[in-house]
Amino acid sequence: MVPLWIFIQFLLIKVYEVELVPVDEALYGPDEWVEPVIEEASIGHITDNDLKTAQNYIDQFYSDVPLRKRMTNPMEEKIKAMQSFFSLNVTGKIDKETMAIMLKPRCGVPDVHRFSHFPGKPKWQKTMITYRIVNYTPDITKNEVDFAVAQALRIWSEATPLQFLQIFSGNADIMISFASKAHGDFIPFDGPLGVLAHAYAPSEDIGGDTHFDEDEQWTLSGKAGTNIFLVALHELGHALGLEHSQDQRAIMYPTLLDNSAVDPTKFKLYSDDIAGIQALYATKQPKPTDAPKNPVVPERCNPTLGFDAVTRMRGDLLFFRNEVFWRKNARTRSVDTFSINTVWPSLGRVDAAYEFAARDVVYLFKGQQYWATSGFKMLWGYPRPITNFGFPKSVEKIDAAMFLKEENKAIFFVEDKYWSFDHNKNKMDSKSPRKIKDGFPGIEKKVEAAFQNIDYLYFSNGADQIEYSSRRQLVLRTIANYRWLNCD
Known part of the structure; x- marks a missing residue:
């Protein structure tokens, strides 16, 4: 009913x-x-x-x-x-x-005219808009769905003052779901092809909600099927207040672009789409930024060197200390030095970091916020609060983080406890937090940096680092941090 x-x-x-x-x-x-x-x-x-x-x-x-x-x-x-x-x-x-x-396969919203808007030009009366992906298609991974939606919203954000925040429970402004045939909104889907998706104009309740037809074969890689990124970009335009465009080059044209093999990170809106969205929300105002200052570079071969954070990135290892980081190249084993602010302006320093390779993303944590970067390109929509991971507001900072590839889990260290975030379930494990010494016997001190390298875990405290076998739950040896940086 x-x-x-x-x-x-x-x-x-x-x-x-x-x-x-x-x-x-x-x-x-x-x-x-x-x-x-x-x-x-x-x-x-x-x-x-x-x-x-x-x-x-x-x-x-x-x-x-x-x-x-x-x-x-x-x-x-x-x-x-x-x-x-x-x-x-x-x-x-x-x-x-x-x-x-x-x-031709197309959107389920009726057609009107050039960069048109819904009657009365409804729009969101705020710049921070929340969205939630209620359920997922089995055709592609959850991470690919998250990525496609995030990239689509990033593109609309780049043309407007709008910002988007993903939430994982409760009601969001834009509720995104997959369904087939009749699905509770009096506009049933019609099976494969035909209507691919539909969305509602901004308003209370069902306004902004975006529905994808589960009977389609969704893809993100350009293989056989319907490109979820292109459809999401189009439908989320409706969810922001745009109707259909008559310009075949516009993403808001009713039928799907013929070239479905696109790179979401490089896709650009056509001028008609930009004119339409800016007619509703105005242009994006650039924020003034201070020129980055030259940081003091720690001596990398100092035996007393400590690490703030360590993570993998596309096979390389990144070691953070104060306002710089060193990248150890996986192929040449060379070590390069970078200013954090030069690569990621306004970040300053990093408390913790880990790589989620399935999405080609590295998460960087500072205080009660986190950022996401793909390679050295910061992704849109950050920083976000660490409460998104399930941390209580009482957690003021994360001391260290690492990713366990066998379990597909991120481990966060906070004082003498650790938290486990399950990327398969997209939520924090119910037993979190636990004592570090209970989950990792032999690790008695505070963890300042942590990472996994091949089959071993490495925990840093001060200048010392412990090499640890997770399979045997055993400390293997203690080494100095600086030895990772090509120092004798």
Whole structure:
């Protein structure tokens, strides 16, 4: 049973401000529209199934087209509106070109005009917008879905003052879900291809919600299937207040781009999309930044050297200390020195870090916030609060972090305890926190930096580092930190 408020909300969202001429529907039987609207040259090329598809298409996407004359064939008027929208020859007849457009996979939101907005131009009345992915498709990994959605929102954010924050429980402004056929909003999906997804304009309750058809074969890699990033970018444009564009180069064009093999990190909005979103939210104002200062570089071969954090990145090892870090190249074994602020402006220093290789992301922690970087490129939407991982507000900083690849878990060290975050379940383990000495027998001191290298774990405290066998839960030896940095 669908709640009454959803039905009312649906009706409100679907109302368009057009002046309709009353039509006596008794003048037209269900089949009487067929013969007058088939182009003679296309007879024989258009099947009965095509005609059924055409009528469903027109009913779904052009139901609100006003009639100019009382005795006009309503289907012919709607076909003319559709042909005009797609820059086809406007005849009011179904020909091969019109049928080809109707058969393309597309968005489920009705069509209007150039970089258009929903009636009344609804928009979010705030710049920080939350989103939540309620469930996931089995076609690709959860991490790929998270990545596709985050990249889509980053692109809209780059053109506007908007910021987006992912939450993992409760109600968000934009609720994202996968479903098939009827799914509770009075707009059922139609199976594979056809309608791929739909979204609602900004408002309370169902407004902003974005639904993907689970009957599609979703992909992110360019393999056979429908590119989830491109569809998410389009639908989230609707969730921000945009309707469809008539410009085929725009992401808000109703049908999916032919080239589905794209790199989300390099994708750019077309000018029509930018004009539309900025008409709602204005342009993004650049923030003034201070010129980075030259940091004091610690002596890397000093036997008393301590590490603030250590992490892997694309096979290399990064060692952080104060305002710099050293990168040990996995191929040449050379060690390069970098200023943190030069690579990641305004970050300053790092308390803890770990790599989540499945997403090609390194998480950097400072105080009660964290950032995400892919290579040396900081990702959009950061910093975020560490409470997103499930930490209570009483945790003021993380001392160290590392990733256990066998368990797909991130381990966080806070004073004499450790927390375990399960990336498969995307939540903190219920037994967290635990005493460090209980989970890692032999590690008695505070952990200032930690990482996994091949089959061993390494825990730093001051200048000393413990090499540890997690399989045997045994301390193997103690070494000096600086020996990782090509020092004798």
